Amino acid sequence: MNHTSTESPALPRAVLYDWDNTLVDNWGTIRAALNHALEQHGLRPWTEEESRERIKQSLRDSFPRIFGERWTEARDQFYTYFEAHHLDHLRPIPGAEALLESFAARGVYQAVVSNKTGRFLRAEADKLGWTRFFGRLVGAQDAEADKPHCAPVHMALAPSGIAPSREVWFIGDADIDMECAHAAGLVPVLVGVAEGEGFGRFPPAHRYDTCDTLSGLVRRIGDTISVQAPDGTGSAD
Template identity: 25%
Template sequence: MKYKGIIFDLDGTLVNSLEDISDAMNNVLTSLNYPIHTYDAYQYFIGSGLRNLVSKALPSSNNSEEQIETCFETMINEYREICTLKTKPYNGIIELLDNLVSQNIKLAVFSNKADELTKKIAAEIFPDYFNNAIGLSTEVLKKPNPFEAVEISKNWNLKPEEIIFVGDSDIDMKTATNANMFPVGVSWGYRTKDELIASGAKLVINNPLELIEIV
């Protein structure tokens, strides 16, 4: 089948945002005199939205809903200020996007990051590639709910089967499967190849340019 569109996850797939996210949350933890975490630890906190990350980062003894909500708001304010400070595209991503654009492949971003921040990062780091950048607006629509992915396919006038869904997590692979899109995992993100395959990846690529062969 010839694929006509690609939906990308953002963090761990298009960009390495680990340090900015970690720094923002660690700033919040430091302000409360709570233990901070390493970048390696945050690698496993990322993927289910920043509110979930806050819950995982807080000490278990200070993890009430009220505390999570308060720290989440503070973390968002911190992260908004630094979200493109250290965040960069992975090697080969810009070359990949240039190639896909030259083939008239439709491109979109669908992330569990807050919608405002998803749009900000996509606009600042990829100003010429994504008209469609959708983040989390309500918990109900969080991946692996396929609703937003299917809406993108409708806006493109494409069948879901004509679209590749690219991501670095089990949640992305489940989203692709739920949307009836072709799930492609990336090995350079925040999860292992085995995790991706176990969650439904039909293919796991080690370099962004490998995606061109699939298209």
């Protein structure tokens, strides 16, 4: 599956990424931690399918709905389990590091906007040696509101001095990422095969099967730009 638009996109000035299932695979630990909290409250654990459909919002937005008045207790149970296990099972999505390298080599500013708690997000980036790629890693509770609100977008872009615009891509795997991109006036870019009712209201501008596919496109666009003369008519050499 290639990009939704019929035109090849221009290289952006900045890229914001979702984290889980976009750049890294830590799904098993997230689901296990949630089911641990559900079971502690006498609730039925969620299946794989249910988890992938429902785990999109940040914890502070979703847990009051799931656990009611006891949501802070469930929050602490989730965090205790997750903190003990999340670095053990962390894996990069295939092609993710090559994508980060491709943008970095072309001077594109990169940052993360995730609904994972900020301290866990930054610990995982450190574990992978990826902190060097990002101007800022914004997680849940770092900004005044969480994704899909625009507040974390502004926080993530602040070090670059780049304002939210169509010169900024938001790359993610879920409809909540596309919703955030639309709300902030960014270009929504979907990576992977995803389903959700939100895609009808917040469609991606471009869609790619894998990080490898997108990384190849970035290299081609960047190489084309690098050999163009100032008037765009030929080689600059």
